[in-house]
Amino acid sequence: MVKLRLLLVEDDLILKDGLERAFTKSGYAVDVMSDGDSANKLLTYQEYDVIVLDLGLPKLDGFEVLKRLRARGSKTPVLILTALEDTRNRVKGLDLGADDYLAKPFELDELEARVRALIRRGVSGGSAKISFGDLVFDTSNRQCSFKNVTLSLSQREVALLELLMLKATKVVSKAKILEHLCSWDEEMSENAVEVNVSRLRKKLNIFGIEIRTIRGLGYLLAKLEPVD
Amino acid sequence: MVKLRLLLVEDDLILKDGLERAFTKSGYAVDVMSDGDSANKLLTYQEYDVIVLDLGLPKLDGFEVLKRLRARGSKTPVLILTALEDTRNRVKGLDLGADDYLAKPFELDELEARVRALIRRGVSGGSAKISFGDLVFDTSNRQCSFKNVTLSLSQREVALLELLMLKATKVVSKAKILEHLCSWDEEMSENAVEVNVSRLRKKLNIFGIEIRTIRGLGYLLAKLEPVD
DNA sequence: TTCATGCTGTCAGCTTAATGTCAGCTTGCT
DNA sequence: AGCAAGCTGACATTAAGCTGACAGCATGAA
Structure with a gap:
């Protein structure tokens, strides 16, 4: 059984830590980046099965990371996290090619369910479905x-x-x-x-x-x- | 036989004392915190097998402690104690990811039985079942x-x-x-x-x-x- | 702008389920 | 038999939930 590679881009220390632990426990191979710039660089040479991306990031915001990722032609499923329950952000994110969206504060269960859905999608092609x-x-x-x-x-x-x-x-x-x-x-x-x-x-x-x-x-x- | 780690968060002096003694006697390694803030901090770096959490706490209430714990991705089973037989609180607690709920005053037997159930659950996965x-x-x-x-x-x-x-x-x-x-x-x-x-x-x-x-x-x- | 359309929260009145009380019955013990 | 404990159908009282009607708001077309 090969582990699925997950990239977590999150700057909040505590959240980052908790999510990393949780995903690791659930059997993902997790890499963590805490600012947009490094995430962006990493993504130019490293492929993942799924990316969990916070929007409010230092150096380069999540939108930009996502935009550049898609500009490079990557189809890796991306789930966006944001502090704001804001329809505009959701729409903007989905427009830029995010596959799913979750507003903070969210529950771990929910996040994991969505990540699973994204990955299932990745395998079957098409979009994320529950x-x-x-x-x-x-x-x-x-x-x-x-x-x-x-x-x-x-x-x-x-x-x-x-x-x-x-x-x-x-x-x-x-x-x-x-x-x-x-x-x-x-x-x-x-x-x-x-x-x-x-x-x-x-x-x-x-x-x-x-x-x-x-x-x-x-x-x-x-x-x-x-x-x- | 390794002892199971139990965190007790309770501010009532007498109850705290009694429960600590009882759980220790039953073979748990018990840590005790008497306010929400310290419990929350402790939980950011210390793992437990089960947490017994009072809701009415000084500094940071139990709901908040639980919410933050779950937001950090922890799946540690949590049993909530509350002074009120109040359905709203129960529902709120379970929504926030508590695994079980007990209204005061309760009996020690009952609490211990529930804690055992929670731990059993932890091993088998899924939720706490009797x-x-x-x-x-x-x-x-x-x-x-x-x-x-x-x-x-x-x-x-x-x-x-x-x-x-x-x-x-x-x-x-x-x-x-x-x-x-x-x-x-x-x-x-x-x-x-x-x-x-x-x-x-x-x-x-x-x-x-x-x-x-x-x-x-x-x-x-x-x-x-x-x-x- | 103006009007129409659709979305959505509030409200009121209704329906349904929950649950305690009571009365009269049954059961079991001496 | 006689008494106390327990059982249960019926009823009344709330409480929870449902839903049609309405109004405010946003959106988009004329």
């Missing part, structure tokens, strides 16, 4: 389809579905959803979550996918089974 | 399943079952159950316990699990055996 049965979520263009039929979902619905799919079959609490849907400055009621769940649920039910309510705990994604 | 025959209780999402069939239980039923499983095959008194089911401000009759037992019993019988009544003493969990 699937749940016949439901497929493409992280690079943030679209979701069921048996090749693209669902028409709003941003909120996409974000919600993404979270549910990442945690598939695990309970996701309203608080968690709230946190995932809105950034830290904006406020939102729990009822808003209910409303969004309701809207998404209606669309998913058509395809036999159920958002199950676990009273007092949250929601989880499940295949709709014939009730006995 | 099992009883084919019945498995997942403490991290508070769901119970029998041979992979998830049981549909209310919160009260879950709490009751959890207690019975922890003490499996030992008699649990009504008073104890009462204490475990409701927090200290709310009152509840013994009959309520009987009702809850009755409801849970009905659901468990389907799976051949019996809640046996020990007249005058309490209840215990048992496999339903053909009566002789």
Whole structure:
């Protein structure tokens, strides 16, 4: 079993350390760079299977590293990390050829799930996908389809579905959803979550996918089974 | 036999002392911190096999300590202690990546059983589970399943079952159950316990699990055996 | 600009599930 | 038998969650 090579570009000391340890533990061969310039230089001669790239970097920011990497023709999957829950940055990153995007603070689970998805993508070609049965979520263009039929979902619905799919079959609490849907400055009621769940649920039910309510705990994604 | 390293973060003097002594006696290598900030710092460079974390801490609360620990990528199992029987806190804690949760006041037995479960989990991977025959209780999402069939239980039923499983095959008194089911401000009759037992019993019988009544003493969990 | 369109949060009223109490019954012990 | 302990169906009361309707806002076309 050959280890997968992962490059982590992150300047925050503690985060860098933690992530390095975590990825190493998960069986990746991890290299770490803490500024954009060295990362960029390293990438001119070293190939990786996946790159986790912070945007706020000293010397050369993440956007620039990514841009130059793509300019050199590399197709290595890149996952962007950023301190800001900012749609503009997400869009800019994806435009520059990032394959996925994660806003801090994030959870390790989530990051690892996404990295796995990116690598799977790398193997199969195409873009990074998370699937749940016949439901497929493409992280690079943030679209979701069921048996090749693209669902028409709003941003909120996409974000919600993404979270549910990442945690598939695990309970996701309203608080968690709230946190995932809105950034830290904006406020939102729990009822808003209910409303969004309701809207998404209606669309998913058509395809036999159920958002199950676990009273007092949250929601989880499940295949709709014939009730006995 | 190498000792397991346990970090106890608790500010209450008496409790801290008692727990430290108890865990030491049980063969753990125990370190104790009494505020969130020092615990957080310690955790940046020291690994533990399990962490018992109080939520109400000076300087940096337990949630924050946990959040930072997870953000650094640590997967060390964490058991949260809190003064409040508060569902919101429980949910929040589990969202932040706690593996189990215990409301004060608790019994030492119970705490130790849970810590053991967490450590067992650490070895086997996955989340902390308590099992009883084919019945498995997942403490991290508070769901119970029998041979992979998830049981549909209310919160009260879950709490009751959890207690019975922890003490499996030992008699649990009504008073104890009462204490475990409701927090200290709310009152509840013994009959309520009987009702809850009755409801849970009905659901468990389907799976051949019996809640046996020990007249005058309490209840215990048992496999339903053909009566002789 | 102005209007239309779609997204999304809030609200209100409704539906459903959870759960304690009670009453009357059953069980088991002496 | 007679008593105490325990059981459980029925009911009432909350609490949680759902959803249609509406309004504010952004976007884009006329």
